[in-house]
Every structure is written in C-alpha cells, then in structure tokens.
Amino acid sequence: MIAGATLPEDAGALAVETPLLSVRDLMLHIPVPPHVLRAVDGVSFDLHRGETLGLVGESGSGKTLTALTLMRLLEPPLDHLPRGEVLLDGADVMQLSETRMSALRGRAMSMVFQEPMTSLNPVMTVGRQIAEPLMRHLGLSGAAASARAEEMLRLVGIPDPARVRRAYPHLLSGGMRQRAMIAIALACRPSVLIADEPTTALDVTVQAQILELLAELQREMGSAILLITHDLAVIAETAHRVAVMYAGRIVEEAPVAALFAAPRHPYARGLLASIPRIERRPAPTLPEIPGMVPSAAERPRGCAFMPRCGRAISGCAAEPPPLAPLAPGHRVACWNPVDG
C-alpha cells in the first residue's frame, strides 16, 4: 500500500518522479435513455507527492463526479459505471474489492466536502469521529486514539480542543466544523487529500484561515492535495498546477503561473477574463463568455465549447480535440489554441 514517503520541500517544481496518483482516461457515462450523459469523459492527470493540483470548472463540468469516482464513493446504480485507471502508488483503485477499498479510504486517500454539516455524523462527538479511523486503520487503542484526536483538533487550530473533542458537530460554527472535518480527513496522514470546494460555504475571513491551514498541514505531512473549486482566485493562491474542466473533460492543464499568465484554451481565457477583480478604475463592463454550458444531453459531437467559442474553425464540429502538450507540463485540448 502507501509507503511513508520522504517528501520534497518544493513539490511544485517536481514533475519527473513517478506520480503518487495517476488517473488515466476516467469515464463516467450515465445512460439516461434516449441519451448517454458523458458526465466524466476521458479525464487524465497525475498528482505528485506534496503537490496541490487545482481542478477548476463551472457547475456541471464533472469535477465533483471525478472526485467521487476516484474515491469510489458513487452510490448505486452509478457505482459500476466508471471506466479507466486510477493508480495510487501503482495499484489500480478501480479494481479493488469494496473491503480493500474501505481499508484504503480515510487512510491512504481521504476527502473533505463542501458542507461539513451534511458530511459529519450529527449523533457522534467530534472526537469520536476522528478517533474511529485511527482505531480501525491504525489499530490504536481507544485511549491513544482519543489523545491523538485532541492533538489533531489542536493542529487544525481549534481553540480548547479538550472541550471540542466531546462536543457534537451542531455546536460548532461553520469554520470550526470545516476544521473538524479536515482533522478527520487528515487523522491517518493520508498521502492524497481530495478537497471538494472546502471553503465555498465559508465566509471570506474564515476561508483565508482554512486555506492557510491546508497549506501548512501539507508542508508538515507532505500530503498531495486535489483541490476542487469553481474559484480561480483560490487556485491562484493555493495550487501548484491547475486543470480546467469543461463539459466532462480537461481542456487545459498547466503550472499555475503559466495558466494565469497566458491561458491557451479559449474557455480558460474567457473564464479568467470574466472574474471581477478589485481595481481602481474598473472597465464599465466585464468580459462575458456568451451563451451557457451545454447540458450533458445537448453536448455537441465535436468540441463541447465550440458553440460559445469565438475562435472556432471548421474542424471543431467534427471531433473533440485531444489534450495535447504545447510546452513542458502545459497541455491544451483545442484545435485552434490562443497564441502563448
């Protein structure tokens, strides 16, 4: 299973070593007669030790379903639909039995959700929820697990951890609940943490604290983080690399600095341009991307962005463009990419 790896200081610079998590051609095609919804449509990416990969996209882009597929958390009847490879330290997660998968979930890979109140157990104390995986996965005694739970609560910046350990989730504020959720997810020191909109439900001052906390814990534990968000500003400040999703596919993937400096996919460019920024003299209108994301049923045969794209050429309607390298570490799926 997962080796207790030694971790690099600056994972952002690393792209040559074997990835910790390698996703290849992940598909989730959901039959809804007379259509097939291609919710996740051939997603491939690598995640390295100690690195944060931002997965960004608008609603319906497939980013959350990608995460749930990786964690094997899809519920019936969707659970047997995914296709593709998810190699965690060389072993294919997609092929594991449910028993072996439960042994891995929470230990090698764990997940933080957007709304902590719906993902915490309301009738179990916070401390118990942190201790449980420690006892199950690491075989700690009850007393040792409780002590470790308190230590985790302190680590995530919860004041008075001894009291909070015995509290039920509804007694905590939104920010404290999200900290507790992170404490649960990180209790077993997983090598991969999937954080799905971890700060979207929080106020901006609390968001800043939680993002800072995730970065600190990553430096300390060396976990790799897949950060899923719709917020490009959060990505700019927290991720090393970024993959932009549109309509079930990754359309551009690059180091954060490269993507923000010169996005090559017209969608990524439009998305970046349309974010409002605080400026002394803002332009009278914000750049828009015309139209809207096509529903999974109405998706065109070729490039899904073509109907909204100002750079569409004749080939775009025929076939979806492959995600092809443009520069080291920079891949774009476009038949007519923007000049760099």
Added chain:
Amino acid sequence: MAEPLLRVTGLEVHFPIRSAFLRRRTGTVRAVDGVTLEVARGETLALVGESGCGKTTTGKAILRLIEPSGGSIRFGGEEIAHHAPRRLAPFRQRMQIVFQDPYASLNPRMTVGGILAAPFEIHRIGDARDRADRVAELLRLVGLPPDAARRYPHEFSGGQRQRIGIARALALRPELVIGDEPVSALDVSIQAQIINLMKRLQAELGLAYIMISHNLAVVSHVADRVAVMYLGRVVETAPREALFFDARHPYTQALLSAVPEPVPGRRRARQVPQGDVPSPARPPSGCHFHPRCPLAIPRCAQEAPDSRIIAPGHAVACHLVSP
C-alpha cells in the same frame, strides 16, 4: 440639499429567541442594530459583510418584508416605517427585490409570461392585451426571446432564470431595486453577463440599487458607494474607490485582505482576523469587532464607537480612527 431617494436612520430589527419548551422568550437577536444609510436616485449602494452581519435583514426591512423594530425609513421624502399595508401598496411598486436563488424564487407551476404579468394583475394595471405587450417588452429588456413567455422556469438555466427574476422586479418600473446576492449562485461566466445586464438597465432606466453581497470583487464593479456591516452595525461607509483603496476600519481592512486574488504568487501578508464571526445572539460588548481586532484597546470592549465622518462621504465607527 435635496432629499435622497431613500434615507434610513437608526434602523433596528430585533428577533426574539424562544426556548424550545413553552416558547418562552429567553433573549433577543439584534440582527440590525441601528443602521443608517442613504441611497440617491440612480446610484448603487453596496451593502457588504459576512454571514450574520444583518445585510439581508436590512434589505428586507427597508422593503417592509420584515417589520422593523425601530428607526426611520424615508422613501421619496415620506416616512414609511410604520405605514399600514394599504398605505404601503404604492411604495411596493416603487421598490423591488431580486433574490439570490433563481431556482427557489420563481413559481414552477406558472409560465414565465404568467410570472411577469402577475405584478400588473396584483396592482390592477392594464388589460390582458396591455399586459402581454408589457411582458414582451420586459423579456426584450433582459435579453430573453419572446417565446420565453410560454415556457416554464425549469426550462431555463440559472442565468436565464435570474434574467426572469430581474424582469419581474422591473415590471412596475421601480425606482429602487434591492439585489440580495443576485449573482452569488451563478457560475463566473454567467455572473459577468448578469452584472453587465444590471448595469445596462440602471443606465437605461435610471434605477437606484442596493446591492447586498459578500463578494467584494463583484461589489467593486457595480457600486458607487459601499457600506460595510459587522454584526448588525455599519462600521464603515465610503465612496467605492476610498473603500477599496483607503479603508480605515480594521474590519474592512481585514475583509479586503482576506479576498483571494486571481494572481499567482501574490499572496499578501494577510491580516486575517482570528476565529469566526461571533453569533449575533451573543455579540461582544462595546465594539462588536474588538475580540478579533488586532488594534483593540480596553475602551473598545466597553464602549461602542459612534460613526464619524473623516472625509466627504466617508464615515468610520472606530475609536482608533480620527479624521
């Protein structure tokens, strides 16, 4: 000086806290605790703050959708805080609201044409034919096709539904529209479309807006003036540029410093306040912000600071800020 379109003075909204058993009153939430603000014709005032600061309650109390517990609301020169429903009716035409969630605020059983005609029916304006004309005009105004009138809300995307919500708010030609997080539920690429639409409509129709939002970057693109709220009180009011580039209240400064910027590597030295926003049911004494404030002095815990004008149009409620 001419009276502004809206002048709110010392507005209060208190909610009782009741025990689960016997529903006895055990306390009071001062959701809005003495808010004073003004909106001129044709301008946009943004009301910003984090959850629990009372910005939405303030908006709803101005519209009298929630009963104010105290204070004055003057609209077009007339005091309306205590008007009975019948006397309020003409003001309801002149003030409208656009809600955050375009999914929850449109009746799913009515066609879009029916939804947009309802305000005319309620206020008995025009006959069936006039109303159909007005509906067509409203759809054109917000950039929806004429055949949208025959369709139902579920047939539209989130952005289009927000256009329907805006069209409904504009039906009776209001002078003031309150937008309660009107773009928060929308994707970024759609958000820009709706912001641009609202700005165009303001210019065309001379509307005044109160834009309630937690998103400071959005606010910086729409507001003429900004009022920052914290736990029921306005802590700072300033013209747009002064607020974003010369904020004086420590809370405003903290809020601005916490906004993530879409610029890699520009992670500023943040002065993010520690901890969460306290519950409005048990606000701290004195200045509500003092337990999280890096600059607090003993006086801040004892005495709530008055709002003082430090520059034209720029008022700050902080013991440590002087003109």
